[in-house]
Amino acid sequence: MSSALNSDQATACVDPHTGNEKISSAETEQCTPETSEQHVDDDSCCTTTSDSSNHLKEEPSLRKRLLVKSEASSKPEDDMLASVAEDSLLNENLENTEGSFLNVPSKCAEQAEEFVKKVWAAGWNVVHFHSLPEWLKDNEFLLRGHREPTNSFKACFKSIFRIHTETGNIWTHLLGMIAFLVIAAYFLTRPSFEIRWEDKVVFSAFFLGAILCLGFSWVFHTVYCHSERVGRFFHKLDYCGIALLTIGSFVPWLYYSFYCRLEPKITYLSLILFLGTLCIGVSMWDKFAQPHFRPFRAGVFVCLGLSGVIPAMHYVITDGFWHAFNFAAMGWLVLMALLYIVGAVIYAARIPERIFPGKCDIVFQSHQIFHVFVLAAAFVHYHGISEIANYRLTLGECVARDIEQ
Numbered sequence: 003m004s005s006a007l008n009s010d011q012a013t014a015c016v017d018p019h020t021g022n023e024k025i026s027s028a029e030t031e032q033c034t035p036e037t038s039e040q041h042v043d044d045d046s047c048c049t050t051t052s053d054s055s056n057h058l059k060e061e062p063s064l065r066k067r068l069l070v071k072s073e074a075s076s077k078p079e080d081d082m083l084a085s086v087a088e089d090s091l092l093n094e095n096l097e098n099t100e101g102s103f104l105n106v107p108s109k110c111a112e113q114a115e116e117f118v119k120k121v122w123a124a125g126w127n128v129v130h131f132h133s134l135p136e137w138l139k140d141n142e143f144l145l146r147g148h149r150e151p152t153n154s155f156k157a158c159f160k161s162i163f164r165i166h167t168e169t170g171n172i173w174t175h176l177l178g179m180i181a182f183l184v185i186a187a188y189f190l191t192r193p194s195f196e197i198r199w200e201d202k203v204v205f206s207a208f209f210l211g212a213i214l215c216l217g218f219s220w221v222f223h224t225v226y227c228h229s230e231r232v233g234r235f236f237h238k239l240d241y242c243g244i245a246l247l248t249i250g251s252f253v254p255w256l257y258y259s260f261y262c263r264l265e266p267k268i269t270y271l272s273l274i275l276f277l278g279t280l281c282i283g284v285s286m287w288d289k290f291a292q293p294h295f296r297p298f299r300a301g302v303f304v305c306l307g308l309s310g311v312i313p314a315m316h317y318v319i320t321d322g323f324w325h326a327f328n329f330a331a332m333g334w335l336v337l338m339a340l341l342y343i344v345g346a347v348i349y350a351a352r353i354p355e356r357i358f359p360g361k362c363d364i365v366f367q368s369h370q371i372f373h374v375f376v377l378a379a380a381f382v383h384y385h386g387i388s389e390i391a392n393y394r395l396t397l398g399e400c401v402a403r404d405i406e407q
């Protein structure tokens with residue numbers, strides 16, 4: 003058995019070009035099970051780097067192993083083969099000692115490249131737009147780098163760390179969500195003499211809206227390619243997140259803007275809650291997910307956003323334009339609205355990928371720009387409501403004149 007094995011190995015080690023029995027260390031490693039461990043060691047570039055001098059130290063063990071092998075062999079040609087192998091190994095080890103220091107960086111780079119290629123090929127595949135099923139065909143201007151349906155949440159979540167058309171969409175809102183979690187944790191853990199509990203409750207509405215919106219968004223973009231059913235469900239949640247962020251943004255703004263005016267405060271808060279709930283209902287209803295209801299769905303969301311114009315006008319009329327911009331952070335709110343509108347227009351128009359089809363597959367596509375605008379708008383709003391709250395709280399308790407307005 004042992005003899006037959008050695009004989010096979012000897013055949014496998016004949017140089018295919020010259021026909022000679024050329025036995026280098028690498029070839030010996032490929033051919034013989036005994037030296038395959040050595041091959042694994044050499045695969046690590048770090049081992050090669052630190053132990054290039056160890057080739058000489060390893061000589062006795064190599065010699066020993068080859069001698070053991072040759073003793074086990076009953077054929078004289080096997081003994082000769084072992085001897086040739088031994089000489090070749092020793093010569094090559096000596097040569098390697100001199101050259102290996104110079105070869106290390108390129109060898110490392112080659113091995114790293116090979117490793118990345120293997121991982122990429124083994125666990126990941128992206129396809130052309132035309133290879134996608136109909137339900138995944140959302141943007142025909144993004145040509146390459148699409149994920150295929152996975153039917154696996156695990157595969158979907160692993161794809162967060164891969165490069166494809168959704169990577170930018172996932173990370174913009176995942177990092178945004180983490181940022182708001184950190185800000186919320188800092189804000190809510192301030193001592194009560196610094197931030198009152200009622201202010202924490204009011205700001206919590208905004209934090210909750212922002213975190214849920216960004217959270218639903220990145221999760222939707224992650225699992226969008228799972229299957230049609232899962233993709234559709236999380237798409238609904240994505241829409242709900244927009245409604246929740248809008249409600250959460252309105253609550254502190256209305257609370258501090260109409261701080262001492264109970265009637266308009268209750269009226270406007272009720273209005274935004276009603277419209278927001280309507281939006282959530284519309285988003286979750288399967289019937290309205292159909293394409294011909296898209297204008298209606300968009301209309302409800304536009305109404306939700308534009309409903310902010312009514313309390314804003316109310317404030318300008320009662321307190322004046324100058325006051326609204328200087329003390330009620332109206333400038334920040336206008337900037338926030340502009341960011342949302344410009345982001346939505348870029349998204350709807352699919353610019354710039356419409357102009358450069360196939361050039362924005364991975365970065366700079368319209369949806370990513372829209373995501374960044376949403377994130378910027380949320381930060382601007384946070385800054386705005388912080389200013390209104392600070393101003394309001396410096397005025398002290400409500401006086402009779404404020405309450406009558």
Ligand SMILES: [Zn+2]
Nearest residue numbers: 171219369373
């Ligand atoms: Zn999105």
